[in-house]
Amino acid sequence: MNKIEHIGIAVKDLKTSNVLFEKLFGEAHYKIESVESEGVKTSFFKVGNNKIELLEATNNKSPIAKFIERKGEGIHHIAFDVDDIKSEIIRLEKEGFIVLNKEPKKGADNKLVVFLHPKSTKGVLVELCQDIKD
């Protein structure tokens, strides 16, 4: 794993949260992107070589809506950058981690992504992501 690619934070309202996090970082978000398959609208901030992704649910069935219902707003997941997501999936399954989608799927920010079940990672929702090369 190369670095923390981003931290995902579940928020109720993207607009007001963008203002707040701009104050925190002293710099505005650099893009807004919707991932319809996940029922989320996201915004991205750069902090050095890392990113912060704010996530707002776009419907009641979105994982983000369910997360906020159970736990309130807050840190939702950590994403790690990897070079070869498919070989990482094989390696981590062998190590006993529960991979939520065996086939990497298209996530925000032009990435292939996979999630590990928090049950296998001490309550931490871990995402692996690999850049999609054009």
Add this chain to the structure above:
Amino acid sequence: MNKIEHIGIAVKDLKTSNVLFEKLFGEAHYKIESVESEGVKTSFFKVGNNKIELLEATNNKSPIAKFIERKGEGIHHIAFDVDDIKSEIIRLEKEGFIVLNKEPKKGADNKLVVFLHPKSTKGVLVELCQDIKD
């Protein structure tokens, strides 16, 4: 803010968690450190230019013990690296963030640290940290 310095993860048992996260990252922790004033024992992993800090409570009154009691194991805080923690405290207070300790305190890993109340940051416990220069 220069980068994500580390992510803090609250765990019940440091020993078994060290084994698990070593499997996740494919690399062992590089140090163990206790911060008695906070009632925690920590271990650190490197992931590229970022770190993961596992935190185990050393007594019942530790913030980590209380966190696990309320929420279970999982992500506890995000720490951002800053050059000048005192000027950041002044800036963030002006912006309306609630600073938990106005005087930076000595944290793990040779840092001066300050925390922002999650109430003012959408449920996210934010730590700022600055290297202590010898």
